Amino acid sequence: MTTPSSIDTVSDTQPGRVFRSDGPLAASPTTLRVATRGSRLAVTQTTTVAEGIAAATGLDVAIVIVRTQGDISRAPLAQLGGTGVFVSALREALLAGECDFAVHSLKDLPTGPCPGIALGAIPPRADARDALCARPGKTLASLAPGARVGTGSPRRAAQVLARRPDLEVVDLRGNVDTRLARVENDLDAVILAAAGLDRIDRGEAISERFSLAEAPTAAGQGALAVEVREEDLLDTRVSVALAALDDPVSRATANAEREMLNALEAGCAAPVGAAASADDGRLSLRATVYRLDGSASLTAEASVPWTASGGAAADSPGMPPGSGSPLPANLGREVAADLLNQGAAALAPLGGPQ
Numbered sequence: 001m002t003t004p005s006s007i008d009t010v011s012d013t014q015p016g017r018v019f020r021s022d023g024p025l026a027a028s029p030t031t032l033r034v035a036t037r038g039s040r041l042a043v044t045q046t047t048t049v050a051e052g053i054a055a056a057t058g059l060d061v062a063i064v065i066v067r068t069q070g071d072i073s074r075a076p077l078a079q080l081g082g083t084g085v086f087v088s089a090l091r092e093a094l095l096a097g098e099c100d101f102a103v104h105s106l107k108d109l110p111t112g113p114c115p116g117i118a119l120g121a122i123p124p125r126a127d128a129r130d131a132l133c134a135r136p137g138k139t140l141a142s143l144a145p146g147a148r149v150g151t152g153s154p155r156r157a158a159q160v161l162a163r164r165p166d167l168e169v170v171d172l173r174g175n176v177d178t179r180l181a182r183v184e185n186d187l188d189a190v191i192l193a194a195a196g197l198d199r200i201d202r203g204e205a206i207s208e209r210f211s212l213a214e215a216p217t218a219a220g221q222g223a224l225a226v227e228v229r230e231e232d233l234l235d236t237r238v239s240v241a242l243a244a245l246d247d248p249v250s251r252a253t254a255n256a257e258r259e260m261l262n263a264l265e266a267g268c269a270a271p272v273g274a275a276a277s278a279d280d281g282r283l284s285l286r287a288t289v290y291r292l293d294g295s296a297s298l299t300a301e302a303s304v305p306w307t308a309s310g311g312a313a314a315d316s317p318g319m320p321p322g323s324g325s326p327l328p329a330n331l332g333r334e335v336a337a338d339l340l341n342q343g344a345a346a347l348a349p350l351g352g353p354q
């Protein structure tokens with residue numbers, strides 16, 4: 001842990017210690033507990049959040065590993081009962097008082113509210129793009145005719161087939177390392193979130209990062225979600241930590257994307273891509289719905305005047321998304337309404353588990 005470089009702007013509180021707890025840990029006035037899934041990616045990203053909490057509060061932070069059904073089952077993700085599989089075990093631990101924070105990948109979090117739980121912070125978002133991992137130098141355009149590309153995502157499958165209808169898409173599951181190993185084995189390429197590879201220092205496995213204009217990604221991809229018990233929003237230790245973790249721009253772009261998905265009533269397996277950005281005083285959102293075989297798609301986009309400072313004031317950390325500034329959510333609903341008007345519901349299966 002490094003010492004703050006500017007004593008004027010950073011409190012002189014000594015950062016607390018971050019440690020891993022392999023069993024349950026009782027609540028304590030000097031230790032905050034952060035729950036995470038046990039995968040290498042989940043533990044890595046949770047460690048960054050835990051260090052932020054330790055620095056902001058001066059308290060010790062324990063990382064508590066929770067096993068989820070999504071880690072245990074080998075069934076294809078689309079059959080596992082929805083996005084909730086990676087999330088519900090952590091939420092149960094939070095509601096049972098076994099931890100004080102739960103860290104998720106935001107894109108795994110259902111778009112609807114969860115009683116008793118608040119989305120307390122969205123930290124600075126990493127690369128939202130998808131990455132092709134193939135043999136060095138290979139791009140989607142230069143893969144051999146008929147090459148086999150692995151992905152478990154209907155969106156990624158449709159996007160690949162839209163550009164390369166000759167390729168064979170193969171279903172893929174497992175953690176990042178398992179998926180990457182298939183490239184050396186029976187597949188020519190796999191598609192993964194760039195953020196996940198960057199976070200576990202496997203960025204060298206990426207042979208192409210797809211542009212968001214060409215391949216918009218899952219709502220919230222590359223962002224983390226820090227959930228807390230709603231009642232703890234009044235706890236000073238928790239609110240100090242959340243204020244330090246939250247990033248208003250990441251919160252606004254992710255909220256716009258997530259509200260678009262929510263207004264489409266789209267489930268986790270819906271072939272929908274989104275890309276929001278905040279530049280030059282505007283918040284912009286572009287979203288595309290794909291036919292599963294990639295043979296057709298619909299796109300809508302819109303933007304509204306928005307600044308991070310205005311957004312931060314209205315969208316304060318600790319407030320559930322949508323309860324602060326209505327602008328990102330309104331933008332998401334506007335883009336969803338446009339897509340539905342164009343016939344999105346007839347083009348693609350939007351429903352399914354949230």
Ligand SMILES: NCc1[nH]cc(CCC(=O)O)c1CC(=O)O
Nearest residue numbers: 105107192193195196221222223
């Ligand atoms: N679908 C699973 C999932 N959930 C979050 C990530 C990591 C990247 C992120 O934070 O968006 C991944 C892996 C992937 O899509 O390649």
